[in-house]
Structures are given as structure tokens and as C-alpha cells.
Amino acid sequence: MQGGSILNPTSALAHPIAHLFLIVGVIMAAIFVLVTMLVLYACVRFRSKDNQIEPRQNHGNAVLEIAWTVAPLLLLVYIFTITVQAMHRSDPDASENRPPDMAIVGHQWWWEARYLTSGVLAANEIHVPVGKLFLVRLESADVIHDWWVPQLGRKMDAIPGRPNLFWLEADLPGTYLGTCAEYCGAEHAWMRIRVIAESQADFERWTAQQLAIPSVASLTGDAGSGSQIFQRLTCSNCHSISGLQANITIGPDLTHIAGRQTLGGGVLVNTPENLAKWLKNPQAVKPESLMPDFELTNDQVRDLTAYLETLQ
């Protein structure tokens, strides 16, 4: 897995920002060294000595002062120029009428992703083919969130009632970590993002697998009773599973939950034990999460876990 540094970009959209940051950083460091050296030199050189005569009173020098007004101004003109260049490269204008490839919706506290051409519905883990520019329409279901995957480019706010467009692209295969970056309430910390960039062939395989509708009829044993529990209790008021009922996205779609890397917006690694722990009491794992503690019995948890683990 890659580190999450903005200075380790893996996207044509993130490179110009890292480049701009380095140039501005070098300029800033140079000014800092200049100022600090001047201050330290003055401190050492002009330290008061015993019996010192009173220093000459210098009321100012207009030429010098204009010089240190104009010099930073020129530097800023340069920084502004490279800023505008980086803006165009890292956030190119979308051509008119270009339909978005994907809709991403921020929820308290997870991400919903809809692939608009294939119809795949994903949560928190977003697969993209390497090297392809995806135009994403970003929305919010509740409060303001912010999409941020440092290695892949700019942040963008998800604002209720005001969709934003941004580009998503990865140059190299890998898993890129990101997170919600706008404070959005109690569990803002656990609204993590994973972007999984893979080859076109792998992406198509993944898409086909996501579109497969799991069969309930063939389930037996614990998994069979788990599917019964899922339908009998209120699970499906918030979660949908393809083949069971219509699209409800109050909570993440569970059709392929067993294939995900994490649970609860990144708070747990997705293992059967952790899934059982989550089902037993989500509030103990992610306090104030919108999924209540249903006080399931251990048998119910075992059966539900067995069922959900079949949803690869």
C-alpha cells in the first residue's frame, strides 16, 4: 500500500500541485533563511555592550523601504503565474456536456459511489482503471464532507444541494488512502477512502463481479438462517442487497460486503471476527454511528456473519 503524501503523487492531476508546492516551498525556505539570518546577525552584532554610546537614530530610508516592498511583489507575480498554470493542469475544465462517469455521495460517515455507465454501487472503496480520467459528480446526503486522496489530486467539498465536479485519475496500480477532510460530526475520523487503481482487465473483472446478483435460494445452514434474519429484522430499512429489494442507500449497499477491505468507514479490517464484532454492537466500535445496537443474540450475529461472508 502506498503512503499518503501529497509529495508522492501518482496522478497527472496531483503532479502539478506537488511541483508547485516544491517551488513555493523553496522560495519560502529561502526567505525564511534570509529573515532568520538577518535577525540572528542583528542579535549578535548589535548586542548592547558595556559603556556603549547611544546608537545613531535612523528614522528610515524611503528607497530601501520601497525596495523591500517591490521585491516581494515581483516574487508574488511569479508565484501567481505558476499558481494559475498549476490550477489548469491539476483541475482541467470539463468540456461542455461531458457526462460524469461516477457519482460519489458523502454520508455521515461513509462514502457511496455509483458508476453511472455500469450501474455498480460501491462504498468507501472505489475501483478505477489505471490511466483513465474519471469525471466525478460529488454530492452530499446530509452535511458538508470533503473528498481527499492526497496522492491523486485536489480536495473537493461535497455540499448538500450543490453538486461539484472533479477529476479522478491514477497513473499507477495500487491502493491509495484518503479521507473526509471537512469536519462532519462525531465520526469524521472514520470516513476513510480507498481508491484501488487496477489494470483495465482487472477493473472489468471487478465490475462484472459487482454486477453479479447473489443467490439467496442456494444458501443453507448458518448463512441460510442469516439471510432469513436479514429480511425479517429491520436491516433492509437502510441497507440494500441486490436481489432482495430496491435501492436504499441510507447505509452502504451490502451486495458485495465480503469483498471489501475495511468496515465502518475504515474503523475495522474486514474479517469475519470483526464483522461479528460490528454486528454485535456497532456503537462500541464506532460511537454515534447511525447504525444502532440491535442487541442481536450471539446466534443471530453468527448467522448474519455467515450470510454476509457469502456476499463476495
Place this chain on the structure above:
Amino acid sequence: MSGVPLFPEAPTLRLAKARGPASSMLTWVATVDHKKIGIMYLVVSLIFFLAGGVEALLMRIQLAIPGNSFLSPGTYNQIFTMHGTTMVFLVGMPVLTGMANYLVPLMIGAKDVALPRMNALSLWLLVFGGLFLYFSFLAGGAPSAGWFSYAPLSEKAYSSSQGLDYYALGLFILGIGSIVAAINLIATIILFRAPGMSIRRLPLFVWMVFITQFLVLLALPALNASVCMLLMDRLLNANFFVTASGGSALLWQHFFWTFGHPEVYILVLPAFGMISEVIPVFSGKVIYGYEFVAGSTVAIAVLSFLVWAHHMFAVGMGHPIDTIFAIGSMLIAVPTGIKIFNWIATMWGGAIRFTTAMLFAVGFLVMFTIGGLSGVSFAAFPIDWQVTDTYYLVAHLHYVLFGGTIFAVSAGVYYWFPKMTGRLLSERLGKQHFWIMLIGFNLTFFDQHLLGIIGMPRRVFTYPDLPAWGTMNMISTIGAFIMGVAVLVFAWNILSSLLHGEIAGDNPWNAWTLEWATSSPPPEENFDLLPPIRSRRPLWDLAHPDDPDWKHGH
């Protein structure tokens, strides 16, 4: 009594004799004396500074290791909200208003402020507003939507406890207090200057306070209007900021930053003013380029109203708007840079005395420069698209408001404490305070730049165990506790010096402005006699009859 030799033939202003000192509690509660009110402002700020500091330490304990469960997410969010709100409204603003309250009348040779009873009103509104805000902890939970309370998270649907109502009403009360204080200071500076104290001769601290009060006067009503609308949304379903009902969540951000960006300059300009008093005195030289330092303050004030949306580069306003706000934000660096260079030029060729006040001023120069420079990286807004709302921003704002404002206020406290109390603060403890603070501050905040760069967002109650995140957060936490030690040294210095400090005398630093022409502490109506004011440095002129400033046209 003034200890400065006055020329009997010089034109002087005769003012009322001081009445005897009174010591009962009531004389403080019922006072309308600007000095007592100023000191009470400072004491109130110090108490809230300790509260906000404890909140910071609680956050740092929670963040010391990944996945910590010291605080629940709900508690953590209340505490970071109260930390920010406290430090801005109950520490930063009142400590500066307190210094201005105490010093402005003295520095312009006045008996008191123009509206002494309104002055008491603003102080007690501060106390009331502060206690009101903190009462929320007992009334079902403090606000937890951040000090900026973005809608719709701050709306009833997503913040159902009463914390946000306390936030809105508390800020409203504090806002009225600040506006009243601003009117008072403006009126005082315009009307109550002693004969000879022309606008162009104002000490730079007074000048910067003067400009700042116009920012308060224009910015705080925007905040008060906004919190009223928020309260109407929450209590009366007004739906100003509820998108689902036809309002606009984004509108809150525009309103809030219309206040919020000038607020940054409300918090730093008076600090610049203190630095502009301390550096010349301890360098033994007149301020270099008074006109540039004063004029650049006006430039900053005007620009500060034109840059609010640089807090919103990530909301997707579009390239043209981002570009316009980037230009304004970059321009602010120019007048700020002028000040830094003029302060260095003031030190250049001087005879620098490294008192604690001067150490803090030099610390300010370097720390604030770091904060100012990282600020420019946000104005280059593709960088902002990456680092806003991360720990890089947390580092930046603390270099500006702590490395800037708090270091400058510390310099000011060491400089003016003897005037306020008649006793010097201990230089030995002062130097310990400075060095411990400098080390703790940089340990806490410097590595937060790097944390932001490697992907850590701000306002998270915990974080995953990614490479280096735990180590760097632990360093930050250790630094925060070192800062805590520095604050304890400072508090001990204040207490012990109040009782046993060296007697200061009227003018312990050989300073040149009018507050040093009266006794320490000054009598009730400040001056028995005023020296002639024929330049910006009346006491310099008295001490240097052969080379007074007014001969140079200043």
C-alpha cells in the same frame, strides 16, 4: 508622580490629582477606571487561556497514540470546538482589548477612555458571555460543530443538543461587548489625545489598535447577524442555511468568513503594535520607517475584507473566483513583509538589550515569519486544495496566532507589567519561560506541517496507525506538555513578582512614550503633569534636549 525631569517652562497640561487607593473588592467590580478594567480584561483572558490550554492538552493526550480511547468522539469534538472558540473570543480578543484599554489612554496622555461606563459594560459582557458559553458543559453538552460551526452540521437536524444555542447566544453577547469596546477606543483616540499628540505622532501600538477597532466595527456585526440567523434556523425553523428547505449551506461560510478573515487581523494587528513598541526601546533606536509601518497596517486592514473566500478554495467556487481571491491573499504578504523588514532595520545598528520582552519580540519575528510564509502557500491555491483542513493548516494558524500573537503579547506583558503593578517580572523566570516555550511550541507545531503533508486531516478524534503518524503525534503531544510547563513558569512569575518583584520605578526600560512619564502604577487619572509632546517620543526629547526628534520633523 512623574520621575521624568519636566521643563517648568514647557507647556503642560494640568490634570486632576489622584485620589487615595482603595482596596475593597467593590472598587474593582464597580470601577470605571480604564486601568482596572484593562487589568480585569487581562485576568479574564489569562483564566480562559488556562481553560483553553487544558482543552488543548486533553486533545493532545487523545491524539498521542493512534486509536486512543481517552476521550469519546463526542467529548473530543466538544473540546476542540471550545478550544478554538475560547482562544479566539475569550483569549485573543480580550487580551488585546485589555492591553489597549490599559495603555491607549496612557499613551495618548488622556485621563481615561471616552466612555468609561460603556467600558465597564464591555468587560462585563465579556465575563457574562464567557461564563454563558462555558455553562453549556453543564447544560447538556458544549457546542461541537467547530468554532466555525459550518451549516448544516450546526443545524438542529445534525446538532440536536443545546450546545449550538449556547454558542450562538454566547458569541452574540461577546460580539456586542467587542463592538462597544471598539466604539469606545475609536472615540478615545479621536477625541482624547493630549495637546500635541497629533494622529501622525501616535505611538504605533495606538495606531494599530485604532485601525483594528474599525475592523471590529465592520466584522463583528457580520458575525452577530450570522449567529442570529443560525439561532433563528435552530429555534424558529427559519431555514437560512438549510439546503433541503431552500436555504444555502454555503451562505453561512460566506457570512462567517466575512467576519472570520478580518478577525485574523483583529488578532494580529495589535500584536504588531506591541512589537513596534518593544523592539525600538530595547534596540535603543527609533522605529525604522514609521510611515511604512503605519501605512502598511491600513493596507492590511483594507485587504483583509477582500480575501474571505480564501478559506473556501475547496468548496468548488470555480477558477475565476479562486483566482481573484488568490490575488488579494498574496497581496497581503507585501505589507506584512514590510513590517518584518522594518523591525529588523530597527534592530540594525542598535544597542540591543536582551530582556525577556525583547527575547519574545525576536521569537515573534522568526515564528511569525514561518506562519506568514506558510500562509502564502495557501494563497497559491492548488496547494490549498491539498493542504487545507489538514494538520498543515493547524500548524500554520498556530504559528500566526501563537508564534505571532501570543509571543507578542508575552513581550508586551513583560514590558508593561512593571507599569501596571509597580514591580518588575523576574527576568530569570522570564528567560526560562521564553526558552521552554520556544522549544515546546516548535516541537508541538513544526511537525504538524509534515503530518498534514502526509495526509492527516484536522478535527479528527483519532487516526489509523499509518507509518510515522503515531510518532509525529507523540512528538506533538510531548511539545504541548512542555508548553504547559512554560505557562506554569509564567503564572508563577506573575504571582511571585506581584508579591516580591523588584520595584520598577516610573521608567525601568528608558522608554519614550507617555505611559512611562507617570508613576508605576499610574494614579487614578493617570498624570499629574504631562511632558510637552512635540514628536512621537516625548521622553526621548526630554532626555536629549540637544537632539530631539522634532528637529528631524518627526
